[in-house]
Amino acid sequence: MASSSFPLHLILLAVNLLLLPSVVTPSTGRYSAIFSFGDSLADTGNFVFFSGGKDPANRPPYGETYFHRPNGRYSDGRIILDFIAQTTGLPLVRPYPAGRGSEGFVFGANFAVAGACALNNAFYEAEGFNVTWEDYSLGTQLKWFEQLLSSPSVLAPNDALSKSLFIVGEMGANDYKSVLVGDNPMESARALVAPVARAIGAAIDALVRTGAKTVLVSGVFPLGCVPMFLTSFRTRNAEAYDPETGCLKWLNELSQYHNLLLQRELRRLGRAHPQSTIIYADIYGAMMALYTSPSQFGMTSTLKACCGGEGPYNYNSSVICGDPTSTLCSHPWSYVSWDGMHLTEAAYQIVAHGMVEGPNPQPSLYANASSIDLKNE
Structure with missing residues (x-):
């Protein structure tokens, strides 16, 4: 088993995250930079850049709570990456494709792009899929990282990688979303889990071989609690739902299966x-705490989107958040879901804490790391 004694910098990180609801307290500067990879849960402006500013995240009310303007984040304010950066005393991580310029990336770079899959387009084409999306996969993001490394003038000194925190954010949800159609969506998505886990593992392996010494890896969130999926797979069969949370059981089982294989890969x-x-970051457990005990965190609405269209979950693919006819709740801090696919700043803040420390009685990151035992089966 791994040791139950944890480095001081991780303990300080957890303590600072506990203080997040009231104040952000910089740590001792253990990390010199943050390099982030992932999808829309971690995107800080890359997809808006690629879309030429036409994406909904570039329109109000996105960003209204903290930045007071749209800023490329799929939330009303900060996301998990922002909270981790602020807690470690670093500036908010600059998006790489959208942020290249004279300022460089001394404090790291964010390669995450909304819609990114773990698997590249070549995989889906070989499987016979009609690929209509751009390839912003983990492989593509790693190529951007390699391009950044080839331009040392924009990076910190040579020891930057060993002193940096690498974050491989939630990956896999877009892969599963792409196949959750047809007569057997569960079987189609489940068949992708092993290749997705291997792709994430290959990316981590590449980062470590490049020089990364600390890598924080997120699992997949509870897909069965997302308003978009709840709307798409709405059924009159009461047995399909968890009576405690109202989430779709079969989709959450898919998330749990993904997280199981990912932990084996780690x-x-x-x-x-x-x-x-x-380090495995248990985003599933952190978010399930919100769905099972919302009042503990000041939440009153768990499954309805704060911003969206009409429907039982306030999500409508024809009237998305930012559309002139969309509706907006008056208290985003009491909602878990912002736009039916992503979280509010308040929820992200709680999840950021939970991914590192773990909300009672969910396993903490430290207990999780011990039980997973990254060095032994």
């Missing part, structure tokens, strides 16, 4: 790279 990587610290 164990393998831990054995292969004992010189690096690979």
Whole structure:
């Protein structure tokens, strides 16, 4: 088993996250930079850049709570990456494709793009899918990272990678979304889980071989609690729903299966790279705490979107958040879901804490790391 004794910098990170609801307190500067990879849960402006500013995240009311303007984040304010950066005493992480310029990336870069899959387009084409989306996969994001490394003038000194925190955010949801259609959506999505886990593992392996010493890896969130999926797979069969939360059980089981295989992959990587610290961040557990005990966190609405169209979950693919006819709740801080697909700043703040420390009685990150045992089966 891994040691139950944890480095001081991780303890300080957890303590600072506990203070997030009232104040952000910089840590001792253990990390010199943050490099982030992922999808829309971690995107800070890259997809808006690629879309030429035409994406809904570039329109009000996105960004209204903290930034007071749209800023490319799929929320009303800050996201998990922002809270981690502020807690570690670093500036907000600059988006790479959208932020290249004279300022450079001394404090890291964010390669995450909304809609990104773990698997590249070549995989889906080989499987016979009609690929209509751009390839912003983990492989593409790693190529951007390699391009950044080839331009040392924009990076910190040579030891930047060993002193940096690498975050591989939630990946896989877009892969599963792409196949959750037809007569057997569960079987189609479940068949993708193993390849997705391997793709995430390959990306982590590449980062560690490049010089990364600390990698924080997120699991998949509870897909069955997302208003978009609740709307798409709405059924009169009461047995399909968790009576405690109202979430779709079969979709949450898919998330749990993904997280199980991902943790196995992390164990393998831990054995292969004992010189690096690979940490599993339990976003599933952190979010389920919101759905099972919302009042504990000041939440009153768990499954309805704060911003969206008509419907039982206030999500409508024809009237998305930012549309002139969409509706907006008056108290985003009491909602878990912002636009039916992403979280409010308030929820992201709680989840950021939960991913690192773990909300009682959910397993903390530290207990999780011990039980997973990254070096041994």
